[in-house]
Amino acid sequence: MGKKRYAIIVAGGSGSRMGGNIAKQFIELGGKPVIVHTIERFLALDNLPEIILVLPEKSKQVWKDYCFEKRFTFRHTLVSGGITRFHSVKNALKYVQKGGIVAVHDGVRPFVDTNFLKELYELADKKRAVIPVVNPSDSMRIKQEEGASIITSRDKYVMVQTPQLFHTEVLISAYEQAYSPTFTDDASVVEGLGIKIALTEGRSTNIKITNPQDLLLAQALINLF
DSSP states (O other): OOOOEEEEEEEEEOOOOOSSBBBBBSSEEEEEHHHHHHHHHHHHHHOEEEEEEEEEEGGHHHHHHHHHHHHHOOOOOEEEEEHHHHHHHHHHHHOOOOOOEEEEEEETTTTOOOOHHHHHHHHHHHEEEEEEOOOOSSEEEEGGGGEEEEEEGGHHHHHHOOOOOEEEEHHHTTSSSSSTTHHHHHSHHHHTTTTTOEEOOTTTTTTOOOOOHHHHHHHHHGGOO
């Protein structure tokens, strides 16, 4: 029996900046753009996935120029992002073949461990839909009207990470639904079909770089990976 077909949709982001002229996914970290570190985690898998990279239209030439100048060559499909993340993933799914496992990952999460990725793909094969989560460590409160708040148990909550993994048929079918503002991630889209999402333990180092504080942490982590 042959290997299961793997695919990865790397959501390259909206092109938003972090206090400068460079989009977050192209900020240099350890001498390479953040998104290159992210992609390299998947290129290290023994069962090499089909890679679909989604970037804003204005960032596609930046990516092509980088790959040419640095001789960063690997087989992948470059797709234009949509007006929302939902529409971006929907665009990418046109290039995903059925009969395998597809992961959707934030391009600005460069520290996802390759062994962890292997575990996630294998678990998704059994569970149909899997997302990694971590438990919050801080105390949590629920906002009330007029600035008030009430304490709540953090045991009731988890923080969701990517990659989120699905049988390809499941995710493709889910994205045939009409867009809804309640679709905050791929798991919420799949839940729209009534499919149960399996949770698995995430990794504390699998951070998403969205603000300058995240970048400082990333600079500290880069030597560990």
